[in-house]
Amino acid sequence: MITAEGGATLCALVVHVIFNRVEPRNKTVWFLLLVCLPICLGLGLHSFYASLFVSVFKTMLIFIGSLLSSLIIYRLSPLHPLYGFPGPVLLRISRLASFKILFTGKQHEIYQQLHEKYGPYVRTGPNHLHISDAQAVPYIMNSPRCLKSERYNAVKREDSNARGLLGIVDPKEHSRRRRLWDRGLNTSALKGYQPLLTNRINQFVETLRRESSSNESIDLAKWIAFFSLDFMGDLAWGGVFHSMEDGNDVNGLLNLSQTVTKIHETAGTIPWTRLFYEYLPVSKKTIQQLAFAKRTVLDRIKRGCGATPDLFMYLLGEHDDTIDEPLSLPALVLETSFALIAGTDTSAMTLANSFFYLLSYPDTLSRLTAEIDALNDDLNPNALAGLPYLNAVLNETLRLQPVVPNGVQRVLLPGPSGKGVVVDDRYIPPRTNLQISPYCVQRDPLNFSPHSHCFWPDRWLPNIQDRLRGNDKADFRHNEQAFFPFSYGPTACAGKSLALMEMRAVLSTVLSKFELAFADGWNPAEWEHNLKDFYTLRGGPLPIVLVPRKVAS
Numbered sequence: 001m002i003t004a005e006g007g008a009t010l011c012a013l014v015v016h017v018i019f020n021r022v023e024p025r026n027k028t029v030w031f032l033l034l035v036c037l038p039i040c041l042g043l044g045l046h047s048f049y050a051s052l053f054v055s056v057f058k059t060m061l062i063f064i065g066s067l068l069s070s071l072i073i074y075r076l077s078p079l080h081p082l083y084g085f086p087g088p089v090l091l092r093i094s095r096l097a098s099f100k101i102l103f104t105g106k107q108h109e110i111y112q113q114l115h116e117k118y119g120p121y122v123r124t125g126p127n128h129l130h131i132s133d134a135q136a137v138p139y140i141m142n143s144p145r146c147l148k149s150e151r152y153n154a155v156k157r158e159d160s161n162a163r164g165l166l167g168i169v170d171p172k173e174h175s176r177r178r179r180l181w182d183r184g185l186n187t188s189a190l191k192g193y194q195p196l197l198t199n200r201i202n203q204f205v206e207t208l209r210r211e212s213s214s215n216e217s218i219d220l221a222k223w224i225a226f227f228s229l230d231f232m233g234d235l236a237w238g239g240v241f242h243s244m245e246d247g248n249d250v251n252g253l254l255n256l257s258q259t260v261t262k263i264h265e266t267a268g269t270i271p272w273t274r275l276f277y278e279y280l281p282v283s284k285k286t287i288q289q290l291a292f293a294k295r296t297v298l299d300r301i302k303r304g305c306g307a308t309p310d311l312f313m314y315l316l317g318e319h320d321d322t323i324d325e326p327l328s329l330p331a332l333v334l335e336t337s338f339a340l341i342a343g344t345d346t347s348a349m350t351l352a353n354s355f356f357y358l359l360s361y362p363d364t365l366s367r368l369t370a371e372i373d374a375l376n377d378d379l380n381p382n383a384l385a386g387l388p389y390l391n392a393v394l395n396e397t398l399r400l401q402p403v404v405p406n407g408v409q410r411v412l413l414p415g416p417s418g419k420g421v422v423v424d425d426r427y428i429p430p431r432t433n434l435q436i437s438p439y440c441v442q443r444d445p446l447n448f449s450p451h452s453h454c455f456w457p458d459r460w461l462p463n464i465q466d467r468l469r470g471n472d473k474a475d476f477r478h479n480e481q482a483f484f485p486f487s488y489g490p491t492a493c494a495g496k497s498l499a500l501m502e503m504r505a506v507l508s509t510v511l512s513k514f515e516l517a518f519a520d521g522w523n524p525a526e527w528e529h530n531l532k533d534f535y536t537l538r539g540g541p542l543p544i545v546l547v548p549r550k551v552a553s
């Protein structure tokens with residue numbers, strides 16, 4: 001005859017199998033399986049115990065204890081499909097351990113240390129592989145068998161069926177929506193945005209002059225973020241922000257967008273935690289934010305497009321009545337808000353990092369300034385796109401500090417025979433979550449060498465190998481397949497060309513107008529120390545002294 005303990009244990013094992021097979025993400029199912037089931041069992045087994053309360057309490061304890069033990073034993077056992085992949089025990093047992101890593105803000109560095117210890121494929125969760133292998137890049141990011149993982153559900157809102165581009169998992173639906181974005185971010189659209197960019201850059205230069213007139217240092221990172229927000233506000237919502245003028249982010253959007261990305265990263269790290277986010281106070285803030293975005297979008301629709309085209313115009317289809325599926329209002333609100341989030345912090349952080357590295361390596365700063373000066377103030381986008389050293393500086397910044405350091409996450413679908421796949425001689429079982437990190441791959445000496453962890457823009461110059469001598473020549477490695485700061489494949493960054501145009505223009509204009517130096521007494525080591533990875537990279541202040549350059553007579 002079955003004992004009370006045996007019954008509770010058996011139930012726990014059955015629940016484990018159900019969770020393993022079905023991975024339910026529904027609060028009611030969780031409640032039924034994890035709370036109601038053991039309580040009912042306790043009620044049914046009360047004849048074994050002194051009282052009803054003791055029966056329910058003990059059954060619950062045995063049930064939870066058995067469930068946890070069964071989970072742990074299975075995840076560490078050779079029965080688990082990822083048994084052969086190395087990784088820290090705590091991470092192999094539960095993704096909860098990755099929360100601790102996430103909240104340090106240094107997950108990119110910690111995962112890199114794990115790769116140094118365990119190799120290019122590290123098991124970072126019961127069902128997760130963290131990968132630092134350039135050969136896996138095209139496979140994971142450009143294969144019909146690798147879909148966006150459950151992490152992308154974190155960007156879906158419960159109160160609406162609308163999805164923004166980033167949250168669309170189905171490849172066909174994604175490619176339909178992506179066409180809208182591509183129309184708004186292709187070469188001819190970018191030409192149309194040039195007047196908006198030029199206006200904002202002129203305003204940025206005037207702002208820097210105003211702020212640095214007392215010879216005090218200024219926080220360059222903050223002002224770049226204001227510039228970037230104002231410019232993306234022009235493109236996404238028809239010019240609603242005046243952060244450079246006000247010297248303040250009045251609507252608190254920069255902070256809010258960082259909080260939202262942090263929440264998405266948290267929910268993306270352990271998808272079931274998403275069930276509880278709506279109870280957090282910050283959830284109210286995002287709802288207020290969406291209400292603000294909705295008002296702004298409605299206002300922009302009413303005003304119509306001004307003389308200069310903007311991205312909103314393309315997303316709404318104002319330019320083209322042949323669009324067969326115009327976006328619904330909730331989708332338009334999501335997409336334009338996403339444009340703001342995707343386009344502001346990313347370019348701003350890369351620019352701040354570029355200034356930081358240029359000032360840290362004065363020789364690189366002089367070489368870039370000379371290259372820009374040779375254009376005699378004709379800083380048009382085509383001329384800038386052709387400057388080898390300027391592009392080398394931006395590439396090298398993005399190599400060392402990709403703004404999505406930990407990269408994208410995909411899940412491997414089973415093949416026709418239910419099998420996984422072999423990548424770089426390793427068999428990866430189906431349904432594994434795969435995360436491939438540009439931060440780790442791009443700093444790997446196997447891909448970029450010498451000076452893998454140093455800022456050395458020369459590696460990007462044509463024929464550099466011919467100019468190297470000795471060890472540098474022997475060690476030289478330059479694997480462009482291992483460079484993917486804008487991601488790769490059909491879901492790669494839609495705004496890459498816009499970002500490059502904007503960053504080239506800002507860097508070259510500022511260097512042509514000002515001499516820059518770190519503020520006296522500031523320790524540059526603080527900059528890298530303050531860089532935090534919460535899905536996107538964010539940083540602390542960058543105190544800089546700016547002096548207008550003398551115009552050559």
Ligand code: HEM
Pocket residue numbers: 165166178181339340342343344346347350402403404407408409485486487490491492493494495496498499
């Ligand atoms: C230095 C600047 C930038 C970098 C390094 C960057 C990087 C990335 C990366 C890594 C992704 C993939 C994210 C994922 O799948 O989880 C992405 C997606 C995206 N980015 Fe950027 N980005 C930058 C600037 C911009 C700008 C200025 C825009 C303009 C709106 C933009 C729009 C987008 C869009 C729409 C997507 C989604 C693409 C899709 O799912 O098809 N990005 N970006």
